[in-house]
Amino acid sequence: MRWLVTGANGFVGRALVRQLLEHGLPGGRTLTQLAITDLALDDSPTDPRLLPLPGDLTQPNTWAPAFSTPLEGIFHLASVPGGTAEAQPTLARVVNLDATQSLLDHCRAQTERGCAPPRLVFASTIAVYGAALPPEVNDDTPAAPHMVYGAHKLMAEIAVAHASRRGWLDGVSLRLPGILVRPPAPTGQLSGFMSDFIRELSHGRPFTCPTSPGATTWASSLPNVIHNLLHAAVVDAKRLPPSRSLLLPTLRFSMAELAEAIGRVHAVPAAERVRWAPDERIEQLFGRFPPLRTFAAEHAGFVSDGDAETLVRQSLALA
Structure with a gap:
């Protein structure tokens, strides 16, 4: 082959x-x-x-x-x-x-x-x-x-x-x-803040997020x-x-929910270490994702991470 x-x-x-x-x-x-x-x-x-x-x-x-x-x-x-x-x-x-x-x-x-x-x-x-x-x-x-x-x-x-x-x-x-987590390098991807969000909070470091806590996204x-x-x-x-x-099947979650999942997985006070500083353009592009249904992909055998905690665990596995 x-x-x-x-x-x-x-x-x-x-x-x-x-x-x-x-x-x-x-x-x-x-x-x-x-x-x-x-x-x-x-x-x-x-x-x-x-x-x-x-x-x-x-x-x-x-x-x-x-x-x-x-x-x-x-x-x-x-x-x-x-x-x-x-x-x-x-x-x-x-x-x-x-x-x-x-x-x-x-x-x-x-x-x-x-x-x-x-x-x-x-x-x-x-x-x-x-x-x-x-x-x-x-x-x-x-x-x-x-x-x-x-x-x-x-x-x-x-x-x-x-x-x-x-x-x-x-x-x-x-x-x-969105695919998590990307390495800390300039890639031209406006959604890169989500990778930084997981990486920094997982290590117990503070992070300024360019969305509101209720911003919903897919990743x-x-x-x-x-x-x-x-x-x-x-x-x-x-x-x-x-x-x-x-x-593809993927997870939908708010940024606040992601912070809470990081806290549970890594036993750190992640939610307390986020400073929310919404940027209207970023919020519009990456923070207003509605529910999604992926029947065709699921029928063909494609799968999602399952839940936010699994996503957090897996997101650093190949980083």
Whole structure:
């Protein structure tokens, strides 16, 4: 089995690569080679199954080495995320749309050479729903992206679904929620404060939160997201909706509830150490999430963390 991970040096990508090398794919499916690509990769890979392919995915010759031998599947994680996409929309378009279309073209070329269509697991985002959310979000909620990042991801979802219908690939797009906890580094993601919230309070340190205590959001732990990405690699296409896009099961909680869960898990007075300093833009983007229902994803076997305390425990497990 030969797979490719794009964005392999990112927060999710690094954890996914580790999991693939240590455990393979669900069902005991082992890897013979794992091609990984990003602008820069760690030096001297120690696992002989790794094929490092550092490079810029916006350049036409970057994809060729990954497809030199047929791929069984691809995890496409590479992107220009939210805040950076807003500040640099042209760069975001080139990476999020043009490079993705180039990937789809290579999948089509592989299939037209008589090889099996590869499974493509595309990392989309809940940002496709926009900022003005209805009282409940479910499988029938229309996408109405407000930010550049969400618009690009929705366009790519449509391209993945179209290519799947044509038989050029076998795609599934996962609308990922906020993922916790991200490392303390500048990533351009406006939701990064949630990772800082868990990290700082878990260590008993005070934290100034840019939302109100009642702000509600959706989030999943990194281990939970990795589990769902791996499940997407093997799930039967008959269990997927025609759109090939899924809103993943995830937790909804208020920031005050998250602080209380941190306190219970780590035995620290977390709720007492939060200073609430609401920022209207942050509150609007990340603090007004309604209840959600994810029947299609649950039917296909995808799962959430279960409860806030489990999310807190798992969120630092792979950090």
